[in-house]
Amino acid sequence: MNTSDILHAAGLGLGTGLALIVAIGAQNAFVLRQGIRGQHVWPIVAVCALSDAALIAAGVIGTGALFTAAPLAVVVLRYVGAAFLVGYGAMAARRALRPQALTAADGGTSSPAGGRAGLAAALATVLALTWLNPHVYLDxxxxxxSVANAQGAGLQWWFGGGAMVGSVLWFCSLGFGARLLRGFFARPASWRILDGGIAVTMTALGVGLALGG
Structure with missing residues (x-):
């Protein structure tokens, strides 16, 4: 194992990880919305990145074989995740029907008690969107x-590390880069479009999961 092998494995992990993570999905839609509002972005980004790191590490260790050997667990997870996604889509549709403009109060100036409650709800939501999605485990x-362990002895963790770095880069870009859109979302109509898109995305993903997609 030499430096070029290590760089190749890490670079391949980075590219493969980004290819799987950078897609329109429930988790990314939630991170984008929170980033635009400027609410609890650091902890949400941290939870997403750490969750991906744990899942990638599990894959490198070889836990993926357990999911292959226990298809019933994947089926149960699929229906639970589908129900959650459809429910979240309904809430987004309700917000789209009654949109509000982004104000200074949305930037995290709530009371300490309200802030703690809001943070707990946000973290519970992003954890559910992450860990109740069977596609996350498959990806x-x-x-x-599987790709990591195909790199050969000693290189699988370099591949996994590259994929983890890709996850951190993506969620930081999505969460903190979303603030550039705050001016656009100062208008209620913009939130109607975003929440309408989130409602369609969440519902479609939920139905797709329920149908075995």
Whole structure:
């Protein structure tokens, strides 16, 4: 194992990880919305990145074989995740029907008690969107884990590390880069468009999961 092998494995992990993570999905839509509002961005980005790191590490270790050997667990997870996504889509549709403009109060100036409650709800939501989505396990644990272990002894963790770095870069870009859109979302109509898109995305993903997609 030499430096070029290490760089190749890490670069391949970075590219593969980004290819799987950078897609329109429930988790990314939630991170984008929170980033635009400027609410709890640091902890949400941290939870997403750490969750991906744990799942990628599990794949490198070889946990993906457990999901292959226990298809019933994946089926149960699929229906639970589908119900959650459809429910979240309904809430987004309700927001789209009654949109509000982004104000200074949305930037995290709520009271300490309200801030703690808001943070707990946001973290619970992003954890559910992450860990109740069976596609996350298929992409990170099974797919990335399989490609990582195909790199050869000693290189699988360099591949996994590259994929983890890709996850951190993406979620930081999505969460903190979203503030550039705050001017656009000062208008209620903009929130109607965003929440309408989120409602369609979440519902479509939920229905797709329920149908086995």
């Amino acid at each position: 990170t644990v099974v797919l990335l884990g």
